[in-house]
Amino acid sequence: MTILMDGMRLNAREGQTILDVAREHDIRIPTLCYHEKLKPIGSCRMCIVEVEGSSTPVAACTTAVSDGMIVRTHTPDLVELRRETLKLIFLKHPMNCAACEINGNCQLQDLAHEYDINHTDLHTYNIRPVEPEPGPYATPLIQYHPRRCILCGRCVQACVEITEVGAINFKGRGALARIAPVERMGSIKPECVSCGECMAVCPVNALTEALGKKRGKAWETRKVKTTCTYCGCGCQLELNAVGETVTAVTPVDGGVNRGALCSKGRFGYDFINHHERLKTPLIRENGTWREANWDEALDFVAKRLVDIRSESGPDAIGALASARCTNEENYLFQKFIRGVIGTNNVDHCARL
Amino acid sequence: MADIVFGIWDGQIVHNGKSELWAPKLAPLQDIAEYEPGNPIQAIMGWDGFFVFDPSVDLVDMARAYMEVVQRESCGKCVPCRMGTRVAVDLLTRIADGKGSEEDIHTLRKVARLVREGSMCELGHTGMNGVLYLLDHYEGVFRESITKGVRHPRRSYHTKVTAPCIEACPERLDIPAYIDYIRSGRYTDSLSIIQEKNPLASVCGRVCVRFCEFACRRGMLDDPVDIKHLKRFVSDVELEAAVKKQAKEVRIAPDAKRVAIVGAGPAGITAAYHLLRKGYRVEIFEAMDEPGGWAAFGIPDYRLPRQVLRNEAEVVLEMGGQIHYNQRLGKDFTLKDLRDRGFDAIFLAIGCQLGTSLGIPGEELQPKGYYPGVEFLKRVNRNEPIEMGSKVVVVGGGNVAMDCSRSSLRMGAKEVHLVYRRTKAEMPADKVEIHEAEEEGVHFHFLTNPTRLLVEDGRVVGMECIRMELGEPDKSGRRRPVPVEGSEFVIECDMVLPAIGQKMDVSCLGDPPVLKLSRWNTVEVNPDTLQTSLECVFAGGDCVSGPATLIEAMAAGFRVSHSIDQYLRFGRVELTEEERMSRVLRAVAAVDEDMVDRLGRGVQRIQIPTRTVEERVDDFEEVEMGWAPEDALLEADRCLRCYRILLVATEK
Ligand SMILES: Cc1cc2nc3c(=O)[nH]c(=O)nc-3n(C[C@H](O)[C@H](O)[C@H](O)COP(=O)(O)OP(=O)(O)OC[C@H]3O[C@@H](n4cnc5c(N)ncnc54)[C@H](O)[C@@H]3O)c2cc1C
Ligand code: SF4
Ligand code: SF4
Ligand code: SF4
Numbered sequence A: 001m002t003i004l005m006d007g008m009r010l011n012a013r014e015g016q017t018i019l020d021v022a023r024e025h026d027i028r029i030p031t032l033c034y035h036e037k038l039k040p041i042g043s044c045r046m047c048i049v050e051v052e053g054s055s056t057p058v059a060a061c062t063t064a065v066s067d068g069m070i071v072r073t074h075t076p077d078l079v080e081l082r083r084e085t086l087k088l089i090f091l092k093h094p095m096n097c098a099a100c101e102i103n104g105n106c107q108l109q110d111l112a113h114e115y116d117i118n119h120t121d122l123h124t125y126n127i128r129p130v131e132p133e134p135g136p137y138a139t140p141l142i143q144y145h146p147r148r149c150i151l152c153g154r155c156v157q158a159c160v161e162i163t164e165v166g167a168i169n170f171k172g173r174g175a176l177a178r179i180a181p182v183e184r185m186g187s188i189k190p191e192c193v194s195c196g197e198c199m200a201v202c203p204v205n206a207l208t209e210a211l212g213k214k215r216g217k218a219w220e221t222r223k224v225k226t227t228c229t230y231c232g233c234g235c236q237l238e239l240n241a242v243g244e245t246v247t248a249v250t251p252v253d254g255g256v257n258r259g260a261l262c263s264k265g266r267f268g269y270d271f272i273n274h275h276e277r278l279k280t281p282l283i284r285e286n287g288t289w290r291e292a293n294w295d296e297a298l299d300f301v302a303k304r305l306v307d308i309r310s311e312s313g314p315d316a317i318g319a320l321a322s323a324r325c326t327n328e329e330n331y332l333f334q335k336f337i338r339g340v341i342g343t344n345n346v347d348h349c350a351r352l
Numbered sequence B: 001m002a003d004i005v006f007g008i009w010d011g012q013i014v015h016n017g018k019s020e021l022w023a024p025k026l027a028p029l030q031d032i033a034e035y036e037p038g039n040p041i042q043a044i045m046g047w048d049g050f051f052v053f054d055p056s057v058d059l060v061d062m063a064r065a066y067m068e069v070v071q072r073e074s075c076g077k078c079v080p081c082r083m084g085t086r087v088a089v090d091l092l093t094r095i096a097d098g099k100g101s102e103e104d105i106h107t108l109r110k111v112a113r114l115v116r117e118g119s120m121c122e123l124g125h126t127g128m129n130g131v132l133y134l135l136d137h138y139e140g141v142f143r144e145s146i147t148k149g150v151r152h153p154r155r156s157y158h159t160k161v162t163a164p165c166i167e168a169c170p171e172r173l174d175i176p177a178y179i180d181y182i183r184s185g186r187y188t189d190s191l192s193i194i195q196e197k198n199p200l201a202s203v204c205g206r207v208c209v210r211f212c213e214f215a216c217r218r219g220m221l222d223d224p225v226d227i228k229h230l231k232r233f234v235s236d237v238e239l240e241a242a243v244k245k246q247a248k249e250v251r252i253a254p255d256a257k258r259v260a261i262v263g264a265g266p267a268g269i270t271a272a273y274h275l276l277r278k279g280y281r282v283e284i285f286e287a288m289d290e291p292g293g294w295a296a297f298g299i300p301d302y303r304l305p306r307q308v309l310r311n312e313a314e315v316v317l318e319m320g321g322q323i324h325y326n327q328r329l330g331k332d333f334t335l336k337d338l339r340d341r342g343f344d345a346i347f348l349a350i351g352c353q354l355g356t357s358l359g360i361p362g363e364e365l366q367p368k369g370y371y372p373g374v375e376f377l378k379r380v381n382r383n384e385p386i387e388m389g390s391k392v393v394v395v396g397g398g399n400v401a402m403d404c405s406r407s408s409l410r411m412g413a414k415e416v417h418l419v420y421r422r423t424k425a426e427m428p429a430d431k432v433e434i435h436e437a438e439e440e441g442v443h444f445h446f447l448t449n450p451t452r453l454l455v456e457d458g459r460v461v462g463m464e465c466i467r468m469e470l471g472e473p474d475k476s477g478r479r480r481p482v483p484v485e486g487s488e489f490v491i492e493c494d495m496v497l498p499a500i501g502q503k504m505d506v507s508c509l510g511d512p513p514v515l516k517l518s519r520w521n522t523v524e525v526n527p528d529t530l531q532t533s534l535e536c537v538f539a540g541g542d543c544v545s546g547p548a549t550l551i552e553a554m555a556a557g558f559r560v561s562h563s564i565d566q567y568l569r570f571g572r573v574e575l576t577e578e579e580r581m582s583r584v585l586r587a588v589a590a591v592d593e594d595m596v597d598r599l600g601r602g603v604q605r606i607q608i609p610t611r612t613v614e615e616r617v618d619d620f621e622e623v624e625m626g627w628a629p630e631d632a633l634l635e636a637d638r639c640l641r642c643y644r645i646l647l648v649a650t651e652k
């Protein structure tokens, strides 16, 4: 089918939304609550567009296209409505970018810039301050800042769609709404597993690491793509480093985990800079440990294995592999123990 | 009749008796002068206008109060409604406190436009219309407050949040709320909303006649939201957890008052459920050996598997109620016995158990092969012996007739003929049912009426019918079918199942009956309170309405739980606030030219998957299969959330 968008005839397919088609054809419609990984939410109303036949604008992210649809994405009316909507967001959200951790890497800031929102603008509304009563967020690892929260609903949706837990939801009505753990429902209470998926999708910094250090600014942060070392899944992630210090873990698209992480991979990075962390192999001599290099350590192990095998036979050797190795590594390891050493004494720590 | 001093709805004005609105539509509104006895209505404000009956009403305070409700009801999900209505509340509060400025009126208009144009759902779209209309027509009142610094003291108002689908549902389930929870993947929350009122969610999710869908505003855009199957979806996913959950919540004191319920059909079960939640000790007396009434032994398994119903009916037991089976009123006990056993109130919910006969010659012989339709279904459902014929004629055009036809096929009939005296368009049966029966090969004979049963050696051998044609319209506006003389013909058959209605078995009430009966030989009650001619006895469901629907019976059970509660606590029964507001709402809805003039979210209606004809026609396994979560989600996304708010200002 074809639709007419801003005067251009564009090809579209059944089941696409107006936003899908616009993006496919590089027409920029501003969005805030929309997130590629989540089902469209439709809450921020920044993506509103005019559609012929509809008396009021509709959200591009939640409206399906139909053949012959006529869409306008940037009329003066729409710009005005978007601008007013942004102003309403800033009635609660503090305009405090200089002190904000994600300054320079923030969709809301970008929109404020694009639509020229500034402090004096907000005075026309002149309302009583909105202070949603604070409450704990779902987990000790994640901190929630109700004033900063723009209630886009991404976190709620991520918890349902990605983690499939549903630990958090909107609470309270109207301007007092905030995100809070869901209440017990009879015998069922969805418990937060501290995976941090919510935090990863938050477009502002309303969800932050409760235990982490201050994050670096976007422009001073180096991102290194790597594989998570915690288990054999092989999740892809990005270490964020300022200088030689790791300051955060952020998801990358793709990989076996398709961007999702668990609490260990996301929050457990402080060991990297820990002074007790092992950085070289150690060999015990006379009851104390001494640092060695890899060649030396491997030679030592190989020699002892050969010795023990010839003195006492292969069954005198037992081997235990780590769950932090990949499947392939574990396979190779048992092949080595069975085929080269010649014993079936091989196991894996995940069984303990 | 109350005079409207000024009113505006849909942009049409009523002024000093002159009206742009169609007068007959306005009549119901002028008829409800009083909100409750001795308390006149001063003004009504709603989603598309307002009406002033008494000029002394304080419009500024009323506008503020209305906006406060909108802000309180705003779910907080979208920006314009969440923050914009808060801005409006603050502006109106300032004006009402005598501290407003000229600028405020301008800002109010601006923010109202944003809320209307930008919000995600209908609550936002309509939430500020009333205030805008007030500003348009009474701007002077607002300006005066500003220039003279008039203070407007706060008063209290009656308010109600509802939607067309909610009002169409006899039990008034909060449909948009439970759909919204499905949309966000929160099935337990969703089911809790349904179970606030309805203990048989998965039964209704399968066989409800869906009054709500006929009122659904999405239907004005493409097709109504498939509310029924969404209900089935959540109840299938969450059932087990939910039944346990409810059971935990109730506390029943050992000395609580006792209520007896006669009949464990949908009405009885629902009443028991709500009375238990209110803390009464409840015992049900049921003539059969299982719960569910016609939903259990009438509706065939291919539409409603028995286990589904049993699971849900369990809830009464889990909550601490008792069901005594094989106890028949009129045989094993009388209403007086129940009083003597110390029950403080009684709810009669015995339904309509007897099939109506055709009233044609041959019937009186009760030949082999002749069963009242409901009797046949009962036997099929309960695995009781039936002498099955190979060529079956079913008479009637409702759901029971469809059930008889389709069950006959499944019981091995070679041919099934359905005889109905009007046309297909007038068949009261669900369109889906008719379609599925056609698919399965039932032969339909429209404009045909039976005249004689042909019987040989005590067996049915055929049925004589006559052709009909549509004559003059009757009182209900339907054209009445009249016989075409000399057009008689015979359908050879060895089985006849009349399914033209049921009636109540009044014999169980004694002779003469202990309760007053209506003209239609059903129990007579006060329609508002369901109280019978005996003060402590209430009645509802099919035994009051005549054969109707599941959800109406359940609504009666729900209604009666309020009545019995009030009766046992205060000795008298009154309308609830919800019912009073619904009454006003119906009057307002009569003038409302409802339309959807903006595009809805989401795609076309998602079809429910069904088993193919070949797969299904030989067994009683369910025909419709459930949705996968993705499909349920897409369907839920189609709901427009047509919430609307009504405010009534009264003298007291
Ligand atoms: C074949 C069939 C199909 C139907 N399909 C649908 C449908 O698809 N959708 C829909 O909405 N509605 C349908 N209905 C209608 C719906 O089932 C009824 O409206 C509903 O069950 C009425 O509920 P009730 O509780 O008032 O009465 P009932 O369901 O009739 O229950 C009455 C109960 O009281 C018991 N009882 C009767 N007499 C006595 C006595 N003397 N002492 C003790 N107990 C007694 C009965 O055994 C029964 O359990 C159908 C009805 C039939 C017959
Ligand atoms: S979250 Fe964005 S808009 Fe808000 S203060 Fe931080 S940088 Fe600025
Ligand atoms: S940390 Fe994970 S489980 Fe907890 S609320 Fe966030 S998304 Fe849900
Ligand atoms: S916490 Fe973040 S993701 Fe969640 S609603 Fe608030 S702004 Fe959106």
Ligand code: SF4
Residues within 6 Å of the ligand: B073, B074, B075, B076, B077, B078, B079, B081, B082, B119, B120, B121, B122, B123, B124, B125, B641
């Ligand atoms: S009620 Fe509707 S319009 Fe209001 S905040 Fe919620 S989604 Fe938006």
Ligand code: SF4
Residues within 6 Å of the ligand: B163, B164, B165, B166, B175, B176, B215, B216, B217, B218, B225, B227, B638, B639, B640, B641, B642, B643
């Ligand atoms: S669209 Fe949703 S809220 Fe509106 S009538 Fe239909 S089910 Fe109800």
Ligand code: FES
Residues within 6 Å of the ligand: A030, A031, A032, A033, A034, A041, A042, A043, A044, A045, A046, A047, A048, A059, A060, A061, A062
């Ligand atoms: S991006 Fe469409 S409403 Fe937020």
